[in-house]
Amino acid sequence: AQSVSQHNHHVILSEAASLELGCNYSYGGTVNLFWYVQYPGQHLQLLLKYFSGDPLVKGIKGFEAEFIKSKFSFNLRKPSVQWSDTAEYFCAVTTKGPPGTYKYIFGTGTRLKVLA
């Protein structure tokens, strides 16, 4: 069965530190990949997505992610985090196919806390 793994459940960083959150999926076919962010008390919002083309995707607020097909990974990175990046981050994968066969699968989330 398809699945999405986020191995870091809790990450604590100081401001200006670099961030990398891992995301691995298990599915042999074509996928679309997403990172969503959920700020405290808010709903999920799209951070960035990859459908095709350049595997290095740039999103909002200085975030980027790299799709490495051979590793089934889509890790999220930011060179220098800010206190305002404190949030829950969710990786998600959608598989392709006719309605009724495709899936939209979320990882379990990574809670990032940035210390001022």
Added chain:
Amino acid sequence: DTAVSQTPKYLVTQMGNDKSIKCEQNLGHDTMYWYKQDSKKFLKIMFSYNNKELIINETVPNRFSPKSPDKAHLNLHINSLELGDSAVYFCASSQVGAGGSQETQYFGPGTRLLVL
């Protein structure tokens, strides 16, 4: 204008009661979802509707019944509420893209349900 709206935002009720949560999207999307997010922030899909038809029905007690009167609405009715139903319920919508894959999900603000 709010793209995906949910009502109510907060719902506090007694065990055994029946309650409904409403969701509306004005994005013209053809697919809508209900998710449950527990206290640990795990996001679990409950239902997905495509053009008013149920396409995903995960392992959810049959006390939960979704209803989609039209493409823009997906309501969630819960019978005989239990303590374990306390959570945040998110509605979301997306559009099927080229090749049959789902594109970005847009989430509602969430309904915080507390069962006493």
